[in-house]
Structure formats: structure tokens, C-alpha cells
Amino acid sequence: MSTHAPYLPAASPALSVEDQEALTDLYVRGTPANTLRAYERDLLYVTAWKTARFDLALRWPESEATALAFILDHARDLSDAPSDDHSRQVAEVLIAQGLRKSLACPAPSTLDRRIASWLAFHRMKNLESPFGSPQVNQARSKARRAAARPPTPKSAHPITRDILELLLATCRGSRRDCRDRAILILGWASGGRRRSEITGLMFEDVSLKEFGEKSLVWISLLETKTTAKGKTPPLVLKGRAALALVHWIEVGQIKNGPLFRPVSKADRVLKRRLSPDGIYQIVKHRLRLAGLPEDFASPHGLRSGFLTQAALDGAPIQTAMRLSLHRSMAQAQKYYDDVDVAENPATDLLG
Structure with a gap:
């Protein structure tokens, strides 16, 4: 440079x-x-x-x-x-x-x-x-x-919980399947992580101290688009999400270095870091296996899907933002606003 x-x-x-x-x-x-x-x-x-x-x-x-x-x-x-x-x-x-x-x-x-x-x-x-x-x-x-124009979504559709389940169902028992399951479920359940955040994770960023007793896995991101180095709060994976990540670590024999890595055609885990484009290819591949069009969603659908599902489930936006790490309430609110008003839990307040 x-x-x-x-x-x-x-x-x-x-x-x-x-x-x-x-x-x-x-x-x-x-x-x-x-x-x-x-x-x-x-x-x-x-x-x-x-x-x-x-x-x-x-x-x-x-x-x-x-x-x-x-x-x-x-x-x-x-x-x-x-x-x-x-x-x-x-x-x-x-x-x-x-x-x-x-x-x-x-x-x-x-x-x-x-x-x-x-x-x-x-x-x-x-x-x-x-x-x-x-x-x-x-x-x-x-x-x-x-030149103002309507904003175009980064993903054609959000990957809500039902879509995520379809993708996870295509992950069987190979090392590649274990890796893809861990990537999809971590990318969604930890708050909707960006591609660079997923591929930037190191084994050293994962704490398994509470996995045996509480089925919790803690993740430390170095930085995100909205947080500076050393200022990103720890994120947690629970239950299925924690189990999927730990299973990948065991199957992939990840003991140090990059957490997510390419897997060869012979199902051998390589040493180098998986690229952000690799996440795009994984999402596209799993969509195809699930019987959905490859352009149905992009990796950003994990992020938009998490927030959309939080809105559908009636989770307060502040709690969702603690995981998504959105800095702007207005930005996160867009996903809540996209939820069909008929699906809004507030419409059932009278019973």
C-alpha cells in the first residue's frame, strides 16, 4: 500500500x-x-x-x-x-x-x-x-x-424461520453439510450476520465454556459495519444453533484459525478461510436443493429474515437490535414495517 x-x-x-x-x-x-x-x-x-x-x-x-x-x-x-x-x-x-x-x-x-x-x-x-x-x-x-429512487432490498425475500428450516433440511451428514448448517443457523440465530462477519470469525472468537452445562456458545466479533474494534458486544447461540456450531467444530477438526473454511469435493476441510462469495454460493446452493429459485434470497436474507421473524413473533425491536447490532432504529424499523399488518401481534390485543 x-x-x-x-x-x-x-x-x-x-x-x-x-x-x-x-x-x-x-x-x-x-x-x-x-x-x-x-x-x-x-x-x-x-x-x-x-x-x-x-x-x-x-x-x-x-x-x-x-x-x-x-x-x-x-x-x-x-x-x-x-x-x-x-x-x-x-x-x-x-x-x-x-x-x-x-x-x-x-x-x-x-x-x-x-x-x-x-x-x-x-x-x-x-x-x-x-x-x-x-x-x-x-x-x-x-x-x-x-435521482431519488425507491430503495431496492438487498435480498429478494427475507429468510424467515420457515425458509431457514427448508434450507437446513437439505444439510444431511457430510462435512460440507455440517459446515453449511452451522453457517446458516449461526448467520440467522446470532442476529442476522453479514457475510464478512461470518467469514471473519476465528476459532478463538468462540467460547464453549458454557456449552456443556447450559448449551450456550458465546461469539466475539472483532468489529462490524456498525461497531468499532473491541466495542462489539458478545453474541450468544442457544440450543440447536449452539449444537450445530459445536458439531461443525468437531467434524471439521477446527482447533485454531478460521472458523469456516472451504470443503473440497472429496469432503476434506481445507485450512484457508472461506470467502464472502462462498457464503453467497452456499445460500444459492441450498435454495436450489430446497426446491426454491436460486435468486429467491441472498445472504442478506439471513439478516432481514431474522428481523422480519422477530417482528412476526412480536419481539420488541430493541431486543432484536441487541443481536442484529443495528445502530439506527429507523433502519431496523424498516423490517418491522415490512411485516403484513394482518400478521402484527398488536392486531390481536382484543383477543
């Missing part, structure tokens, strides 16, 4: 070489890996965009005119634009480079994220950002409103 990257602190003449290296190391260790990867992708994109748009490299600080052009180029659908439209030509260059998917107007969240990264690059260099000027800021607000 280059120490000259804009998402790392700029060199300061007031610091010694050792202190500058320590500051850079602090930024790397203190920034989530997913954020660093997003910074790298966004830096690649805005650099390529400016080269194609102006045939110039990025400037620090960047000009307001460039910031405004960036917003304008990403605030409209370019599919109907004439072939000689400069913004369309730039977009076609980015598509050819694999940096842009289509000429359609990007989602407001995508534009917001790239601008947020560009702002962060300026902060790292102790520079004022052009995106803070009144005109640019207003244009950004108008672009967000003009």
Missing part, C-alpha cells in the same frame, strides 16, 4: 520519518479494511473520470468547477444523450475500463459515497474540499433529489 495514497495522511515537515510512518500505520489500523478498499476503488474511479473528462490529473485541492462537473456527469441518465455528448463519451470510456456499469444515472448512494471519499482525501491532506462550497453543495443536493 503506497504511503502517497490520498487516503493516507500527507507528509508533514514537522514530523520525523519515524513519526510519519507511525501516523500512517495508525490511519491504516484505525480504518476498517472495507473502507480502505472503498477508498482505493473510488480513487481509481475519480482519477479515471478526470483524465477522460479534462485530460488532466487530480489536483489538491480540486477546483469547484471540477467538483461541479463530476456531479453533473452523474446526475442524469446518459442513455438518451446524443453520441457527441461529452459526458456520455466520458461515461463510455469508464464503461470500457470496467469502472462504470452503464450509461444509466448512478444511484444517489453511489455518488454520495464517491464524493465522501473525495472529501476524505482532502482531509488527509489538510486541504479544504470544493464540495463544501454553496453552489457545489446545492447542486449535490439537487442531484440527490432528482
Whole structure:
């Protein structure tokens, strides 16, 4: 990783070489890996965009005119634009480079994220950002409103308890089956874990001290999308969920290192960590075996399904959030709002 990257602190003449290296190391260790990867992708994109748009490299600080052009180029659908439209030509260059998917107007969240990264690059260099000027800021607000669209769910359907049972029923007796059962049931019962959270688990993150006496397994996540390192509360698995995880640990002979690993065609457990895409393939495979379309749900369906089931069962949203680790009540409330009003337990208060 280059120490000259804009998402790392700029060199300061007031610091010694050792202190500058320590500051850079602090930024790397203190920034989530997913954020660093997003910074790298966004830096690649805005650099390529400016080269194609102006045939110039990025400037620090960047000009307001460039910031405004960036917003304008990403605030409209370019599919109907004439072939000689400069913004369309730039977009076609980015598509050819694999940096842009289509000429359609990007989602407001995508534009917001790239601008947020560009702002962060300026902060790292102790520079004022052009995106803070009144005109640019207003244009950004108008672009967000003009391109507003209904939110699309990350999973076509939530994996509620009945769907989860169908998936678990396809897990028979092989090592792969034991692993998939443990992944599905942990991903659901621990509060709806994200793919990266499941694959990031280590054997050392699991405590079996209370399994023999209480059938409890405690899990410590290093960090999540909404919690910082060392600030994530321990999560618990009970009963069937705890048993499924312990069974996988025994069958897979997991004694250290990654908790979930690939299993070969010969049903041999490998040493390396299972990738997040592996979770996607597992969900798709189990849906197919259960007689459901492969696109019926994605891994995020475990998360949405947990909260949806909590709403169906009448669990208070605060208790569900203690496991899902949602930071925003409004975000978690969306899953509760999606439950059919006829299924809401509050409709039965009169009896």
C-alpha cells in the first residue's frame, strides 16, 4: 500500500520519518479494511473520470468547477444523450475500463459515497474540499433529489424461520453439510450476520465454556459495519444453533484459525478461510436443493429474515437490535414495517 495514497495522511515537515510512518500505520489500523478498499476503488474511479473528462490529473485541492462537473456527469441518465455528448463519451470510456456499469444515472448512494471519499482525501491532506462550497453543495443536493429512487432490498425475500428450516433440511451428514448448517443457523440465530462477519470469525472468537452445562456458545466479533474494534458486544447461540456450531467444530477438526473454511469435493476441510462469495454460493446452493429459485434470497436474507421473524413473533425491536447490532432504529424499523399488518401481534390485543 503506497504511503502517497490520498487516503493516507500527507507528509508533514514537522514530523520525523519515524513519526510519519507511525501516523500512517495508525490511519491504516484505525480504518476498517472495507473502507480502505472503498477508498482505493473510488480513487481509481475519480482519477479515471478526470483524465477522460479534462485530460488532466487530480489536483489538491480540486477546483469547484471540477467538483461541479463530476456531479453533473452523474446526475442524469446518459442513455438518451446524443453520441457527441461529452459526458456520455466520458461515461463510455469508464464503461470500457470496467469502472462504470452503464450509461444509466448512478444511484444517489453511489455518488454520495464517491464524493465522501473525495472529501476524505482532502482531509488527509489538510486541504479544504470544493464540495463544501454553496453552489457545489446545492447542486449535490439537487442531484440527490432528482435521482431519488425507491430503495431496492438487498435480498429478494427475507429468510424467515420457515425458509431457514427448508434450507437446513437439505444439510444431511457430510462435512460440507455440517459446515453449511452451522453457517446458516449461526448467520440467522446470532442476529442476522453479514457475510464478512461470518467469514471473519476465528476459532478463538468462540467460547464453549458454557456449552456443556447450559448449551450456550458465546461469539466475539472483532468489529462490524456498525461497531468499532473491541466495542462489539458478545453474541450468544442457544440450543440447536449452539449444537450445530459445536458439531461443525468437531467434524471439521477446527482447533485454531478460521472458523469456516472451504470443503473440497472429496469432503476434506481445507485450512484457508472461506470467502464472502462462498457464503453467497452456499445460500444459492441450498435454495436450489430446497426446491426454491436460486435468486429467491441472498445472504442478506439471513439478516432481514431474522428481523422480519422477530417482528412476526412480536419481539420488541430493541431486543432484536441487541443481536442484529443495528445502530439506527429507523433502519431496523424498516423490517418491522415490512411485516403484513394482518400478521402484527398488536392486531390481536382484543383477543
